[in-house]
Amino acid sequence: MTGDSAPNTAENPWPVRTLSFKLADWIHRLGQVWVEGQLTQVNARPGTRTAFLTLRDPAADISISLTCDPDLLRRSEVPLTEGARVVVYGRPSFYAGRGTLSLRVTDIRPVGIGQLLARIERIKSLLAAEGLFDARRKRPLPFLPHTVGLISGRGSAAQRDVIAVATARWGHVRVRLSETPVQGPLAVPAIVEQLELLDADPHVEVIVIARGGGSVEDLLPFSDETLLRAVAACRTPVVSAIGHEPDNPLLDLVADVRAATPTDAAKRVVPEVEAELAGIEALRNRSAHALRNWVTREQRLIDGLRARPVLARPLRLVDEQRGAVDRLTGDLRRSVRHHLTVEQHRHAQLSARLATLGPAQTLARGYAVVQRLDDDAPHAVSSVDQLPSGARVRIRVADGAARAVVEQEGHP
Structure with missing residues (x-):
């Protein structure tokens, strides 16, 4: 078993060349890809067979090296200068000797204004x-x-x-x-x-x-x-x-x-501070003016209310009602006095009639009232039958009264 195919362990590490070859193999498997970015470096020296460029991501601090045929740059309808937005087509390559990654480009297309x-x-x-x-x-x-x-x-x-x-x-x-x-x-x-x-x-x-x-x-x-x-x-x-x-x-x-x-x-x-201060002063003046106008309006309203009779002479209504009360009181007193006078006259008439019809007038004409005294309650006698012999009586005449005893009972 060789070192390249043996399991990778601390006792059997890979040589640098093995790692580089494996990385190159995996990257080469990616194949041709389209990539968009912005050119930040264009190096195409006359007489060289390879142009070197740097393509940067416009939204991140990431870049990749490009290589291409210089004729590819010269054939472009739009000059490919630094800062140009482009879309490139190429194959990623890993150079094992230097451990660097680049993209071998076979097509470069500038991104036009319409596309942007x-x-x-x-x-x-x-x-x-x-x-x-x-x-x-x-x-x-x-x-x-x-x-x-x-x-x-x-x-x-x-x-x-x-x-x-x-x-x-x-x-x-x-x-x-x-x-x-x-x-x-x-x-x-x-x-x-x-x-x-x-x-x-x-x-x-x-x-x-x-x-x-x-x-x-x-x-x-x-x-x-x-x-x-x-x-x-x-x-x-x-x-x-x-x-x-x-x-x-x-x-x-x-x-x-x-x-x-x-x-x-x-x-x-x-x-602007001066303008703001001037605005504040203007608002302050407007507020003061508005406040003064409001106070003036309210003062006029108060003056108008105070000028009304009910507030100018607040006791006038009381005085008017007091006069009415005095008039009604006088009328009531006159009515009461008149009523008393009428009743006094009526009382006098009734008293006179009563006196005329009463027993005193009868006695004054020579009549007398006989009251029996030996009963439980003295009472006037209206019949001879009520005067038995020996009964004690009281005889009332016009100018006084006298007591007597009945000696003989009889009828007139």
Whole structure:
């Protein structure tokens, strides 16, 4: 049993050549593949039979070496320069001697503008279906941020515009600058890395991604799906300030605020202090004026209420009712006196009639009242039969009374 076919153990390790040959065998089995990427290096020296290129993934820090016939580059209708987006067709090869992987290319096709735009539309449809463009996801910008995160190209005009306008509008604003490539294959991973760092900083209240104008190819990183998802995942509000007004990368749709230009982004993020103070003063004056008008209206209302008779002379109603009570009291007293007078006259008449019909008047005319006294209860005698002999009686006349004893019983 040879070393190559024996089981791989610590006691029987593979030589380096065996590992290299096995890797080469597995990679060669992959066959021909189509691969898309961005050219970052093109080396085709005159007189050589092989051109060397580097193909980089636009959304990740990954690249692979390419080799091809120089005529393949020369026959291309579009110049294949660094930064070009291409689709290549080739077979992966592993060089055992150096332990390197490369792709032997037999076809290179530049990605045209139409294809790029079609891919951007597919990404747009996908993210829209996931709700990443929904207005309800948009976060409001802070009113007066103390620290603004800025992602831009090194020494770019967009960077200068944002900083100059922001500091001019409010001198105390701090700009945390993150300089990254803003085009080419290194742009997306660098921007994503700085975006995550700024989002993790608790002092950064808003993040601005700024870049000047450019061609569709130059602005491709700002329509990259990896960058768009990173922006959507941010907890800090993000402002997109890419290019000029006609430029519309997909970052504008995912970001919380879309600014037409980097200058417009600075104006949206940082309010002008003088204008805000003037606005506050105007609002204060309007509030004071409105308050004074309200007080004046209420004072007029109170004055109107106080001028009403019921409030101007609050006792007038009482006085009027008091007079009515006095009149009714006088009427009642006169009525009572009249009623008493009538009753007094009636009483006098009845008394006179009673006196006329009473026993006193009868006695005055010479009559007498005889009362028997020896019974249990004295009572007037109305018959001779009630006066037996020896009965004690009381005889009442007009001017007095006398007692007597009946001596003889008899009839008249």
